[in-house]
Amino acid sequence: MNLKITLKHLFAFVLLLPAIAFAQVTFTDSNLPIVIINTDINPNTGQPTDIPDEPKVWADMKIIFHPDGTRNYITDQDNADFLDYDARIKIELRGSTSQSLPKKQYGWTTYDANGDKQNVSILGMPSENDWILNGLAFDATLMRDYLVYNLSRQMGQYASRTQYCEVVINGDYRGLYVLQEKLKDDSKRINIEDISEDDISGVNLTGGYITKADKTTGGDPVAWVMQSDAQNTDFIHTLPKPEDVTVEQDTYIHSQFTALETAANNSDSDFITGYPSVIDVPTFVDFMILNELSSNVDAYQISTYFHKDRGGKLRAGPVWDFNLSFGHDEFGDRSHTDIWQFDNGDNEGPRFWKQLFANTEFKCYLSKRWNSLTATGNVLNYDNLSDYIDETVDLISEAAAREQQRWGTVPNHAAEITALKAFIAERINWMTDHVGTFTACNDPDLPQLVINRINYHPGESDEFPESDDQEFIEIKNAGNETVNLTGVYLRELGISYQFPANATLEAGQGIFIASNPEVFEVRYGFAPYGKFERNLSNSTQRLVLADGFGNVIDDVEYDDDSPWPDADGNGSYLLLTDTSLDNSLASSWTAVEESSLSVSDYVMASQLILYPNPVNNVLTIQAAENIDAVAVYDVYGKQIKAMNTNGVNVEVDFSQYQSGIYIVTITTAHGVTSKKVIKR
Template sequence: MKLKLLQPLLWFLPLCTLTGYGQVNFTDSNLPIFIITTDTDPDTGLPMEIPDDPKIWADLKIIYHEDGSRNYMTDQDNPDFLNYDSRIKIELRGSTSQWLDKKQYGWTTYDDAGQKQNVSLLGMPSENDWILNGLAYDASLMRDYLCYNLARQIGQYATRTQYCEVVINGDYRGLYILQEKIKDDSKRVNIEEIDEDALEGMALTGGYITKTDKTTGGDPVAWTMDSYAEFSPFSDFIHELPKPEDITTAQNDYIHGVFVDLETQAATGNTNPATGFTSVIDIPTFVDFMVLNEFSSNVDAYQISTFFHKDKGGKLRAGPVWDFNLSIGLDVFGDRSHTDVWQFANNDNDGPKFWTDLFNNAEFKCYFSRRWNEVTATGQPLNYNSITAFIDETAELIEEASAREQLRWGTVPNLEGELNFMKSWISDRLNWMTDNLGSFDACATPELPQLVINAINYNPDETSEFPESDDQEFIEIKNAGTTAVDLTGIYLRELGVSYQFPAGSSLAAGGVIHLASNPEVFEARYGTTAFGQFQRNLSNSTQALVLADAFGNIIDAVTYDDDEPWPDADGSGLYLQLTDTALDNSLPTSWVATNAALSQPVFNTANISFYPNPVNNTLNISATQNITAIEVYDIYGKLLQHITADAVKQVDLSAYTNGIYLVKATAGNTTFTQKVIKQ
């Protein structure tokens, strides 16, 4: 009974005008410290107040001991302990959170010359747009932090997070979370902004970031879509990328049409891979979006703070997830975050109809149930024991800062009680969802074609005849099965490159096709015709290539790398070739680097052999061509030995301890890596 009585008190506290709380004598922290000093107001001679808009200039110092030791305010003049020390422009952010005395902030990093600069803050990838989340209304201080981390743990991008304590103009402002702002970036939402002059064809298809949200930020409503909820009968859609002031009529009409198509196909339950909602949306991101928002019973999901993104040539994707401060049993504006409701059908913030229609589709719900059971299994991120362990670990991290938060704002009267409430609530929620999602037997083991990513040219060399490396890129896909494969609905699922096979296309048994970045250059360079053109370009370092069917089931997946122990095909005039389609192509040892013509089968052309394996001391290596180089690596990729000669035939392993090693041999135009067991 005590836990049930706790919640109303906690959600009411932040809305009150509190007395008896005030300044904190803040000197040091186990967390990074942000010191913000705004520029002086010329009229008053005092530091300027941070407005809602526009951003104003300020100095920012981030005190951070990288070795994990304590951070002290006295470190602010020691460059050895400053993670950042430069200019920013800062403003208030948020909607209802601005009612509170403790504000939230959005800010941009600049250099001393007044130019935007991308920087890595607290180990996060370099960018220039950042957020300080003030944890509005949340007496647990961790609902956002927990859910963003869970999203990343199940494989979806969500804003990276780092707790910190903030001082503004000498005033201790309490505990915050440093977050990335949602924007297009290879390390954030990995899409490329649409060209401003894109008016038709493939160029018009992306990239976009669109959101369903409130209009309190001043951005105009692009369009509305009907909802099943009586309280909120429609949802407002707002452009995030391109910005509302930049988007053209053609671009607006295109992305609006994608949502209309989704709405239409979801309403009719059409799952045809050529025409149904499976041809419009990336099912895995929509499923994961619902998994996270339903797990947390997020009252703002679907109607508010709901993002979508679409890359050029790609499917519409849900996410990134955003804004969980009213979730996991907390709702300061009503009583909607329950353990026994679906938030897409709560007759309040249901959002557009397509969410409910998707859930009511038997095939979509099957994949929802399958994914739910996968991520809640023992050892997985949404398993109860995993979640509570993460909560306990986070509570220890913020323990001392939460006490200061209470002294400063009076909003954390009983952190332990709040966390106990969350754990009990999560247990009930997990059980209810498992009981109400039903069986996933119908989609447990989908029949998948034997398509294999068989060759990759990610960084071709540049010549006088072919001066652009990107134009020569290609991916080869082989049908390793004994029957023809209908390619309808199959697509490249992972962001970075986009391609969807046209409806009605097929690949004969044993046949290969090539997807190229520039089909005309591909044909001129390699003497064969490309099947299709993928959008964007392959990374010159590492990238995940995921071939999936219309429901997102993975047919084949490869994450190549330009570092050892992968064969060297990085700008060397060689490309990666799988040596045998029966091998695991996720392993670098299954690939060679070659420059052989694509019209010729290339499976270990130098016929390199390693023996004996396992080996005691001396490993023999033979090939039909002279072996000119041998390199030995440990299992972690560290180079241990490098031998070059005109005809190397063996390598001495006697000095190494027993274990697994990777031996790379180069002969002719082939580089082959073999896993060797030393015993």
């Protein structure tokens, strides 16, 4: 069977099926949440206000949702037990080309009873006030956006969270929608620092920004244009808003794209001068993978977002707008299984996409990531995708029938899904055959750097009243050789730091980076190595230390809940009990008093002698000052011995312990020091 011919004929068959005339639907209940919107009465007409393109108009919204997963009924709209939302909103039409369709798409904002914007959690999504009702324009599968956004999050990149629902506006059943998050800066969305008009110099000028390559039909002015081998690409400011951006901010963020363009054109992959110094490589790789897997005809040229945090690198994404993808193109014939969209001769976007792919190192990491994601059991493996599509079909099947009855746009949903799966199967095979090898980057030589201390919620006092100013992270070289730190950076959004070129860290040594170096020095008695931007979360946060290509050197996600040790605002910080342990495990950490951190602590630690190590029976500890206490922990962090002591020499009986690794903590007047001991 010729799969290409079959796909072509199948899409043609679907498009030629006669459309059913619009019809009203008797709608009483659904397995999906039900969104009911009633706009305010227009005093001039006595009728509900029409929803315009802009400005937003007032309305009441109710979202019916049975939290136990049972069916939702229109009659539940007056039962508070089944209302996920019941308050005021402002709503308007959204979209560009899609506004020509009878079924509209909407953007809306949540408000409180006083008429002020109100952050709320909708259907379990994090609290915010800006939301979207995606009408699935031009998409007879009813899932292209939903599918890709969820895949992006499964790959570890943020994308708009989604929830299928059915919508009724002013008593009129409007069909199946995806309720989703609007892309904006927020700690639970695009987690970057908000930039103000006063941020025009120094590190404040470096972020945060959201920029997009897009059409200008929304009326926003073009910030700059980048050349392409096909069409030129317009760039538009999203954060700051076009009307708020300063000359300095426009110049700065434009310069980042120019630097990327220059480095990509020169195929410069150096950590100091090349594209890795400008961009977060993993986000660019993942962005290309999802847009190429879907053969998204809008990719790179339209609806293409970028973001940059303060002090951080330029990042691609979040991914957006996939209604013209997976073989479907409403306005041409551009979505194929056997082309690269960044080199399609039409809307290719800026040249840097094509030039990045041509770069040996970038293409190697793209291939490595692609082959990993498509391996058996992983996110983009065909079997996994097919199962996920089937699950989604089961979820929306009854709503899809109503969608066809209301709008006549889904004449044969089963055929659409068959075509979607066939396209994905062929696309995966073609990309695997054409993405190249990843042998050269499969096993990168990474330094033995370890995140060793984390003070995420320091205690407050009269002398140091601001907790955020006392935050710090220690990074330790657990290897036997000096490490060149060029290119090493903190990869995850939330805090930003990149080591300066040619910085080094000697074997066994640790360096601190702090939120406020001046306060750190006063508080702890010595200067930190550097300053990170923004602040650590007081609850949970993932910290990823990576090399210039984004290869993970160390990865820790701490938490303020058990089983993590309690270092939550009580005057303690997290200390890794030994650098040989897996620091992703809570059991590898202990909580240590902040007062123990000082220059003397390091002097004392260097003068501690433990022998013999490995030990058979008795371990001797020798120090330059009085030892007040000794404790022994097993490899899981469980304390198995504690003893108060008095003297500079202490003996600890190890004879009763099983063979293995143990952590011994020694307390003196200058603090607590941990040492690894091996029992034979």
